[in-house]
Amino acid sequence: MLEIRNLHARIEEDGREILKGIDLSVKAGEVHAIMGPNGSGKSTLASVLAGRPGYEITEGSVTYQDRDLLGLAADERAREGIFLAFQYPVEIPGVNNMYFLRAALNAVRKQRGDKDLDAGQFLKAVRAKLKLLDIGEDLLQRAVNVGFSGGEKKRNEIFQMAMLEPKLAILDETDSGLDIDALRVVSNGVNRLRSPERAIVMITHYQRLLDYIEPDHVHVLSGGKIVLSGDKNLATELEKHGYAMLGDAA
Amino acid sequence: MSGATAETLDAVQSASGDSYKYGFFTDIEAETAPPGLNEDTIRFISAKKEEPQWLLDWRLEAYRVWLKMAEPHWAKLKVAPIDYQGATYYSAPKQDKDRPKSLDEIDPELLKTYEKLGIPLREREALAGIAVDAVFDSVSVATTFKGKLGEMGIIFCSFGEAVREHPELVRKYLGTVVPQGDNFFAALNSAVFSDGSFVYVPEGVRCPMELSTYFRINAANTGQFERTLLIADKGAYVSYLEGCTAPQRDENQLHAAVVELVALEGAQIKYSTVQNWYPGDAEGRGGIYNFVTKRGICKGDNSKISWTQVETGSAITWKYPSCILEGDNSVGEFYSVAITNNLQQADTGTKMIHIGKNTRSTIISKGISAGRGQNTYRGLVRMLPKAKNSRNFTQCDSLLVGDKCGAHTVPYVEIRNPSARAEHEATTSKVSDDQMFYCQQRGLSKEDALALIVNGFCKEVLKELPMEFAVEAQKLLAVSLEGSVG
Numbered sequence A: 001m002l003e004i005r006n007l008h009a010r011i012e013e014d015g016r017e018i019l020k021g022i023d024l025s026v027k028a029g030e031v032h033a034i035m036g037p038n039g040s041g042k043s044t045l046a047s048v049l050a051g052r053p054g055y056e057i058t059e060g061s062v063t064y065q066d067r068d069l070l071g072l073a074a075d076e077r078a079r080e081g082i083f084l085a086f087q088y089p090v091e092i093p094g095v096n097n098m099y100f101l102r103a104a105l106n107a108v109r110k111q112r113g114d115k116d117l118d119a120g121q122f123l124k125a126v127r128a129k130l131k132l133l134d135i136g137e138d139l140l141q142r143a144v145n146v147g148f149s150g151g152e153k154k155r156n157e158i159f160q161m162a163m164l165e166p167k168l169a170i171l172d173e174t175d176s177g178l179d180i181d182a183l184r185v186v187s188n189g190v191n192r193l194r195s196p197e198r199a200i201v202m203i204t205h206y207q208r209l210l211d212y213i214e215p216d217h218v219h220v221l222s223g224g225k226i227v228l229s230g231d232k233n234l235a236t237e238l239e240k241h242g243y244a245m246l247g248d249a250a
Numbered sequence B: 001m002s003g004a005t006a007e008t009l010d011a012v013q014s015a016s017g018d019s020y021k022y023g024f025f026t027d028i029e030a031e032t033a034p035p036g037l038n039e040d041t042i043r044f045i046s047a048k049k050e051e052p053q054w055l056l057d058w059r060l061e062a063y064r065v066w067l068k069m070a071e072p073h074w075a076k077l078k079v080a081p082i083d084y085q086g087a088t089y090y091s092a093p094k095q096d097k098d099r100p101k102s103l104d105e106i107d108p109e110l111l112k113t114y115e116k117l118g119i120p121l122r123e124r125e126a127l128a129g130i131a132v133d134a135v136f137d138s139v140s141v142a143t144t145f146k147g148k149l150g151e152m153g154i155i156f157c158s159f160g161e162a163v164r165e166h167p168e169l170v171r172k173y174l175g176t177v178v179p180q181g182d183n184f185f186a187a188l189n190s191a192v193f194s195d196g197s198f199v200y201v202p203e204g205v206r207c208p209m210e211l212s213t214y215f216r217i218n219a220a221n222t223g224q225f226e227r228t229l230l231i232a233d234k235g236a237y238v239s240y241l242e243g244c245t246a247p248q249r250d251e252n253q254l255h256a257a258v259v260e261l262v263a264l265e266g267a268q269i270k271y272s273t274v275q276n277w278y279p280g281d282a283e284g285r286g287g288i289y290n291f292v293t294k295r296g297i298c299k300g301d302n303s304k305i306s307w308t309q310v311e312t313g314s315a316i317t318w319k320y321p322s323c324i325l326e327g328d329n330s331v332g333e334f335y336s337v338a339i340t341n342n343l344q345q346a347d348t349g350t351k352m353i354h355i356g357k358n359t360r361s362t363i364i365s366k367g368i369s370a371g372r373g374q375n376t377y378r379g380l381v382r383m384l385p386k387a388k389n390s391r392n393f394t395q396c397d398s399l400l401v402g403d404k405c406g407a408h409t410v411p412y413v414e415i416r417n418p419s420a421r422a423e424h425e426a427t428t429s430k431v432s433d434d435q436m437f438y439c440q441q442r443g444l445s446k447e448d449a450l451a452l453i454v455n456g457f458c459k460e461v462l463k464e465l466p467m468e469f470a471v472e473a474q475k476l477l478a479v480s481l482e483g484s485v486g
Helices: A042-050 A074-079 A097-112 A119-133 A150-164 A180-192 A208-212 A232-241 A243-249 B003-016 B039-048 B053-067 B108-116 B146-151 B159-165 B167-173 B184-192 B433-441 B446-457 B467-480
Strands: A002-011 A017-026 A031-035 A055-064 A082-085 A092-096 A168-172 A199-204 A217-222 A225-230 B030-032 B091-093 B130-136 B139-143 B155-158 B197-201 B210-216 B227-232 B237-245 B252-255 B258-263 B268-275 B287-298 B304-311 B316-319 B322-325 B331-340 B345-354 B360-369 B374-383 B391-400 B406-415 B421-430
Touching: A002 A042, A017 A042, A017 A055, A017 A225, A031 A042, A031 A232, A042 A055, A042 A074, A042 A082, A042 A168, A042 A199, A074 A082, A074 A097, A074 B433, A082 A150, A092 A097, A092 B433, A092 B446, A097 A119, A097 A150, A097 B446, A119 A150, A119 A180, A150 A180, A180 A208, A199 A208, A217 A232, A217 A243, A225 A232, A232 A243, B039 B053, B039 B184, B053 B184, B146 B155, B155 B159, B159 B167, B159 B197, B159 B227, B167 B197, B167 B227, B184 B258, B184 B287, B197 B210, B197 B237, B227 B237, B227 B268, B237 B467, B258 B268, B258 B304, B268 B287, B268 B467, B287 B304, B287 B331, B304 B316, B304 B345, B304 B467, B322 B331, B322 B360, B331 B345, B331 B374, B331 B467, B345 B360, B360 B374, B360 B406, B360 B446, B374 B391, B374 B421, B391 B406, B391 B446, B406 B421, B433 B446, B446 B467
Parallel strands: A031 A199, A031 A217, A082 A168, A168 A199, B130 B210, B197 B227, B210 B237, B227 B258, B237 B268, B252 B287, B258 B287, B268 B304, B287 B316, B287 B322, B304 B331, B316 B345, B322 B345, B331 B360, B345 B374, B360 B391, B374 B406, B391 B421
Antiparallel strands: A002 A017, A002 A055, A217 A225, B030 B091, B130 B139, B155 B197
């Protein structure tokens, strides 16, 4: 589904190179965890895949469903089924959360060739997903992320993901800032969204998320490169020895 | 419109890539005054409208005051010189000598124009619950639902008709809120106003439908000077909407309107405007100069006047819908969204004059600047010595799209009573790249993302609009911002 080849990217503003040759292959149905110390380029990788402005690709390629991903604008990527759960979800004052979600869903559906959902159908879909994820209705009538607690913001991200039904979901530090209860809710949500058609790339600093969402593959990013890949046991190793063990591997 | 004209217009429109969809021109036979302004022009207008002597005298008085006045230049606006002698002050669609008795007798071209604007003049096609008065260039061409309103004693008609049919009401209230010599543009309007709408809601009557006027400037080189007078008698309620569009032309056209509202004891007036005059092109060519004086007086105790405006059009907007809170416990409100894109300029705001005891006013202003647009909020809150325990709350937010536009806030607060309070809050923010990316990452196009963010920013004001207008206003905001994100 996703093929990343020798990807180099730098920050447009200051020219700093962050990604220095990433290779990664993700198939439908797989869950990949990308771990690594602060500043290793994890979030940059997520940003570049989602098409966030401010980065320049200097080398390499990314193929998504046999298409050149880097040639698509951020909104096109989203409509093609790429979803980024933000590390810091953005507040949009005055815009009702439901209204926002319906606009997004209809944009994505249009691309798929589906009809717009009317208000009734939409509400039905919303209720079904809320139930599936065990999330209350309290967030729906508030402005997008405005005044949400850290946990509420992350729950809202997963709820959006459930509604938009992406093919490739990238979770950027979804566990950061969550207490144990919130982590459980969010993880349950993600687990329920695992499916043979969907790939999930989780970016995390800590191993604890992987206790709740079991990955098929674990990669360690350091200095803008993937320095280690393995199965879920790699995460346990890392937890034991810390990122210091990368010194030998890198 | 002839086929050839229509084709040319279509070609011009598609070539310029302009998104102003109301920019068409209707080829219609018109009766037009010779250009220029002098006492004879005024006599011509007054005679055309078969006005009584007192009104002609009133106009001439205004003209003589106007001659001594200077064009105001205190606003933060760059205005190209206006040639008052080059303009035409009266243009009316030619009609048979007898005025049309029904819509069937109205020129079909006119009806088509209003259809294109999305304003149904035929009552059976009309939106349920909205009565429309359509003003085309200088005259009112049709008023719908008159009969139904008449049964309740509500008068809703063109200004000209009001002068003929209800001279005592017009004479009693005309110029009582905006006197002839109030300001340069109001004086000009008083001298040459051609038509407009008149509303009277009798004591204790709640007007059952929205009253609406659609203004359309069609003829070239013609100023539009309409005058609206709205009176809500004791305990009455009325909600009134106005919308405006104009053809796309390279030269600037002057629009200098006056609106006067009178709310007697316990009366409530809600006045909403969606102003979408032609804004000029991306290079700042053409567009309407919109110099408008709007003012309401809460004459009786416990009365209320609420202004809501969405200003998206015009090359220049100069407009300060105001409230004089004379009655005790009276309430004034001003809700405003003003957008400037490309080279548009807006200097708009309100004046809240607190005279009576326990008077309250609320001002919510949302200014959006995009392109190279300049947007100024200018507001006055004045509490006079008798305005005991009066309150004002002002919130003034500016949103910038891009880095070549400007937002300015100029609040004046004068308090001459120790028990009165005024609060002012102001913010300026930018549409952030993070907000745009977040929306786009959820599948929204850049344009849709911006429209969504801007609509959210304006929500407090948009929710004050009647439902039908709120939807139109949201779409307009999106159209007005087209091309402002790269």
